[in-house]
Amino acid sequence: xxxxxxxxxxxxxxLPGLKPFLAAGLILLLALLFLVSLALGSVAIPVEEVAxxxxxxEPSKAVWVNIVRDFRLPQALTAILxxxxxxxxxxxxxxxxxxxxxxxxxxxxxxxxxLGVALVVLSVGTVTTTLLTGLGLMGDLALAAAASxxxxxxxxxxxxxxRRVAGGMTLLIVxxxxxxxxxxxxxxxxxxxxxxxxxxxxxxxxxSFSGVTWDQLAVMTPVVxxxxxxxxxxxxxxxxxxxGEQYAASMGVNLLRVxxxxxxxxxxxxxxxxxxxxxIGFIGIAVPHFCRGxxxxxxxxxxxxxxxxxxxxxxxxxxxxADAPGSRxxxxxxxxxxxxxxxxxxxxxxxRRHTRESFT
Amino acid sequence: MMSQQPLLHxxxxxxxxxxxxxxxxxxxxxxxxxxxxxxxxxxxPNGAGKSTLLRTLAGMQKPLGGRALLAGHDIHRMNAGERAxxxxxxxxxxxxxxxxxxxxxxxxxxxxxxxxxxxxxxQDRAVVERSIRLVGAERLASRFFNTLSDGERQKVLIxxxxxxxxxxxxxxxxxxxxxxxxxxxxxxxLRDLARQTGLTILMSTHDLDLALRSxxxxxxxxxxxxxxxxxxxxxxxxxAFEAAFHSAVxxxxxxxxxxxxxxxxxxxxxxxxxxxxxxxxxxxxEREGFTVLTEGPPGLPEVRLEEGARCRWRIIFGAEVMIxxxxxxxxxxxxxxxxxxxxSSRK
Numbered sequence: 200x201x202x203x204x205x206x207x208x209x210x211x212x213x214l215p216g217l218k219p220f221l222a223a224g225l226i227l228l229l230a231l232l233f234l235v236s237l238a239l240g241s242v243a244i245p246v247e248e249v250a251x252x253x254x255x256x257e258p259s260k261a262v263w264v265n266i267v268r269d270f271r272l273p274q275a276l277t278a279i280l281x282x283x284x285x286x287x288x289x290x291x292x293x294x295x296x297x298x299x300x301x302x303x304x305x306x307x308x309x310x311x312x313x314l315g316v317a318l319v320v321l322s323v324g325t326v327t328t329t330l331l332t333g334l335g336l337m338g339d340l341a342l343a344a345a346a347s348x349x350x351x352x353x354x355x356x357x358x359x360x361x362r363r364v365a366g367g368m369t370l371l372i373v374x375x376x377x378x379x380x381x382x383x384x385x386x387x388x389x390x391x392x393x394x395x396x397x398x399x400x401x402x403x404x405x406x407s408f409s410g411v412t413w414d415q416l417a418v419m420t421p422v423v424x425x426x427x428x429x430x431x432x433x434x435x436x437x438x439x440x441x442x443g444e445q446y447a448a449s450m451g452v453n454l455l456r457v458x459x460x461x462x463x464x465x466x467x468x469x470x471x472x473x474x475x476x477x478x479i480g481f482i483g484i485a486v487p488h489f490c491r492g493x494x495x496x497x498x499x500x501x502x503x504x505x506x507x508x509x510x511x512x513x514x515x516x517x518x519x520x521a522d523a524p525g526s527r528x529x530x531x532x533x534x535x536x537x538x539x540x541x542x543x544x545x546x547x548x549x550x551r552r553h554t555r556e557s558f559t
Numbered sequence: 560m561m562s563q564q565p566l567l568h569x570x571x572x573x574x575x576x577x578x579x580x581x582x583x584x585x586x587x588x589x590x591x592x593x594x595x596x597x598x599x600x601x602x603x604p605n606g607a608g609k610s611t612l613l614r615t616l617a618g619m620q621k622p623l624g625g626r627a628l629l630a631g632h633d634i635h636r637m638n639a640g641e642r643a644x645x646x647x648x649x650x651x652x653x654x655x656x657x658x659x660x661x662x663x664x665x666x667x668x669x670x671x672x673x674x675x676x677x678x679x680x681x682q683d684r685a686v687v688e689r690s691i692r693l694v695g696a697e698r699l700a701s702r703f704f705n706t707l708s709d710g711e712r713q714k715v716l717i718x719x720x721x722x723x724x725x726x727x728x729x730x731x732x733x734x735x736x737x738x739x740x741x742x743x744x745x746x747x748x749l750r751d752l753a754r755q756t757g758l759t760i761l762m763s764t765h766d767l768d769l770a771l772r773s774x775x776x777x778x779x780x781x782x783x784x785x786x787x788x789x790x791x792x793x794x795x796x797x798x799a800f801e802a803a804f805h806s807a808v809x810x811x812x813x814x815x816x817x818x819x820x821x822x823x824x825x826x827x828x829x830x831x832x833x834x835x836x837x838x839x840x841x842x843x844x845e846r847e848g849f850t851v852l853t854e855g856p857p858g859l860p861e862v863r864l865e866e867g868a869r870c871r872w873r874i875i876f877g878a879e880v881m882i883x884x885x886x887x888x889x890x891x892x893x894x895x896x897x898x899x900x901x902x903s904s905r906k
Binding site: 432434435438439441442443445446448449450451452453491495496497498500 | 617619639640641642643644646647648650652654656657658659663664667668670671673675676677723
């Protein structure tokens with residue numbers, strides 16, 4: 200490597216450093232985790248039986264079909280969608296703010312979504328045993344819409360303020376204050392609400408992949424996929440933005456349009472996931488860093504697909520741990536993601552070389 | 560006969576910032592025509608508005624009045640994509656990008672030429688390679704940008720701007736963070752680029768000496784915003800150069816083409832001899848506060864340069880003679896004579 204030949208130079212800058220074996224390994228890992236998460240839970244089902252169910256054949260116990268089809272499969276799919284969405288949301292915000300510690304909720308998106316959901320749950324929703332089932336499909340749509348709208352409104356507010364203030368730090372403080380405002384509003388709603396609804400709301404804030412039904416997936420899947428597709432379309436301006444807004448503008452990037460596209464995409468992704476799964480932390484901040492570190496690149500043409508892949512993997516692992524296989528306990532998902540995520544973020548902060556090469 | 564179309568044509572263009580109750584005009588209206596292949600240095604004291612003028616020409620802000628035509632097209636009316644294919648910039652601020660190799664960074668310059676996917680065609684790759692070659696950064700291409708020195712980074716950033724294949728390259732103080740040899744190198748690189756590729760380069764700089772030596776044209780922007788443009792030598796000979804930078808403590812020495820802080824040395828010294836040794840001896844003496852004369856009344860200490868392989872100096876003061884082997888000794892010697900003269904005058 201000391202004396203690269205000209206052809207190596209060419210290889211270096213025409214094909215960004217995709218490590219094919221690593222990428223293939225990650226895809227394999229995702230497939231494996233998917234199968235394992237279908238097999239493990241309060242009842243263990245042999246993997247070959249899971250495979251038979253997936254292929255539409257009869258397993259040795261009929262009840263397994265229900266377990267896999269009605270509970271574990273939607274949960275695994277939800278985890279994959281949510282992990283990808285949050286990872287991408289984090290990647291977009293980290294690039295947009297040129298800040299390694301940005302996440303999809305950085306500007307109070309989750310607070311906005313919480314407020315939206317709180318408004319629906321605490322004031323209009325009918326209360327049943329689980330939060331979402333009682334509302335039916337229209338209720339899901341209402342929740343998703345409320346959460347997305349809440350997050351989009353917060354985003355718009357922060358953006359409007361951002362035009363008046365300069366500097367990322369000010370912007371982050373603005374986001375923080377907006378967060379306080381919305382949580383104050385949520386507190387007021389909680390204060391005037393009845394215990395059953397409050398409990399339902401609190402359960403929502405723990406975060407969970409397991410409450411999502413096929414009907415809800417039918418809403419969540421196209422919305423998340425649209426958001427992910429938008430991220431692919433934004434690859435090129437995202438790369439230009441890494442050089443800073445002035446350079447990006449000088450290369451013909453329409454800053455205003457890209458800014459709105461980025462914020463809208465993040466708001467939709469984070470808002471939808473938050474609506475169906477609750478506010479799930481840490482995946483959004485940790486996954487993009489893993490990908491940058493793993494593949495030693497900041498090229499979004501690589502980072503976007505990788506973040507989707509790794510986000511899905513991390514979410515599946517978190518869901519597996521939260522389910523505590525072999526027991527009847529279900530841990531709060533947010534506690535698990537934080538337990539995995541916090542050390543990861545610490546590692547990012549402490550390994551200075553990595554952080555420096557990422558941003559700063 | 561058709562005359563060659565000017566590359567850059569400014570028509571009564573003024574620059575500044577619109578404000579309530581009238582604009583704050585930083586650069587007064589001026590007209591200029593620039594042919595392709597020129598290196599133009601924009602110089603002027605701090606705060607005179609160099610950056611404002613550059614930002615305006617780069618299309619980052621609208622002019623207050625008049626227009627700027629690039630190859631016949633109004634810079635401020637073309638869309639961002641078209642402007643990006645005609646004009647590229649190198650900014651002065653230090654840049655931290657993510658984990659990109661220099662080659663990948665240069666390839667980002669193809670942005671306005673590639674499709675929405677950003678995939679490089681064979682031709683794009685050829686342009687990237689040529690840009691890297693033009694700045695002499697072949698050996699840097701596979702290294703991570705963040706591991707490069709300031710001078711190397713500047714080369715890569717210039718290559719990135721070249722990869723946009725612009726007609727006009729605008730650089731804001733490209734030599735600001737560099738050490739002196741790197742400044743000379745960067746300046747030579749830009750001059751050669753302009754000459755060899757027909758690219759017109761407009762750069763702001765504080766390196767007046769380098770600008771005077773390298774630029775084909777100088778735009779002088781003094782406080783007040785009246786741009787004076789011309790060949791460097793014309794500006795010097797007409798006195799415009801000194802007028803723009805003149806202050807109480809700094810004067811432009813038209814003989815040497817350099818700025819110096821004139822010290823009204825109370826002690827006068829005769830200096831005889833010539834060549835490199837003389838130049839540097841004179842600098843040392845002036846720094847120490849002596850007024851250096853070539854001829855003068857008797858009774859002054861005289862410094863004579865000794866002929867020979869090694870540099871030696873001879874101080875003659877009245878009947879006394881002292882041989883010095885270094886400038887340091889020379890200064891010390893002159894100080895001794897000075898003190899002795901003072902002591903004797905007091906008696």
